[in-house]
Amino acid sequence: MQPQVDSLSVNSGSSSGEPLLEFDRVGLEYPFEGKMRRIIQEVNLSIQPGEFVSFVGPSGCGKTSILRMVSGLSPAPIGEIRYRGTPIKKPLRNTGIAFQNPVMLPWRNTIDNVMLPLEIVDSYKKNYRQRKEEYVRMAQDLLATVRLQDFQKQYPWQLSGGMRQRASLCRSLIHSPEILLLDEPFGALDAFTREEMWGMLQNLWMKVKCVGILITHDLREAVFLSDTVYVMGARPSSIIYEVKIDLPRPRTLEMELSDEFNHYFASIRKHIQHN
Numbered sequence: 001m002q003p004q005v006d007s008l009s010v011n012s013g014s015s016s017g018e019p020l021l022e023f024d025r026v027g028l029e030y031p032f033e034g035k036m037r038r039i040i041q042e043v044n045l046s047i048q049p050g051e052f053v054s055f056v057g058p059s060g061c062g063k064t065s066i067l068r069m070v071s072g073l074s075p076a077p078i079g080e081i082r083y084r085g086t087p088i089k090k091p092l093r094n095t096g097i098a099f100q101n102p103v104m105l106p107w108r109n110t111i112d113n114v115m116l117p118l119e120i121v122d123s124y125k126k127n128y129r130q131r132k133e134e135y136v137r138m139a140q141d142l143l144a145t146v147r148l149q150d151f152q153k154q155y156p157w158q159l160s161g162g163m164r165q166r167a168s169l170c171r172s173l174i175h176s177p178e179i180l181l182l183d184e185p186f187g188a189l190d191a192f193t194r195e196e197m198w199g200m201l202q203n204l205w206m207k208v209k210c211v212g213i214l215i216t217h218d219l220r221e222a223v224f225l226s227d228t229v230y231v232m233g234a235r236p237s238s239i240i241y242e243v244k245i246d247l248p249r250p251r252t253l254e255m256e257l258s259d260e261f262n263h264y265f266a267s268i269r270k271h272i273q274h275n
């Protein structure tokens, strides 16, 4: 099935050139009560370098599974997802991941938690000792972007849930990944903190200039952050609606009150189905 595309809008991201990711007839099924059950019927789309996209849709339609397939942790069993033209068959190296409940190492303070990937990712690890001062400055810069510059030495238990999530976003971006995977990262936060986080995530993403792929149930969050929002239908799902969000960046919370923003929200809301 071809998704309905909102043709009134123009993508603010670059839509020409080589895509970073291509979904080519991607399907998914899992065993269920002795038979295979189709979860995703077929998804076809491409994501440009630096684009921020969101997937929304009913519970169980396969949104988190999409992230797992892109990460390479569970490669697409039907069809393929290509990264720079090559099918993803094993875990991609240059990704950053943030989940709803950030896991920080309790024995490390905030800045040491943020710097953790630099001790693990090969290209940073090999120069860790020589370049440590530079790495510290990189971490401090990211922490300042999310207003945690005064909390570098605090331990995770000394931070609020929102602060831990901010630190975790910095950690997922410190190694300059090409792809940032976000699975309901703000799902556990209260509404005000959530909205504050949108702006901070936007600032981080604009700094790192990576592809962002967000899974969310919050349609306003999807509009605020995305260049493109994909709406998945009920199981077995496909993309039933796609909309380019043509709001200028950086976006502000005031924009949420605009007619344009509400038009996007309403057009997406109208297409949400139930499983």
Ligand SMILES: Nc1ncnc2c1ncn2[C@@H]1O[C@H](COP(=O)(O)OP(=O)(O)OP(=O)(O)O)[C@@H](O)[C@H]1O
Residues within 6 Å of the ligand: 030, 031, 039, 057, 058, 059, 060, 061, 062, 063, 064, 065, 066
């Ligand atoms: N490893 C698995 N084995 C069997 N079924 C699975 C497995 N992982 C996911 N599923 C099923 O696949 C479907 C899609 O799961 P997924 O977590 O991707 O959905 P989702 O859209 O992210 O849901 P939600 O919005 O509730 O988080 C669900 O019905 C789930 O039960």
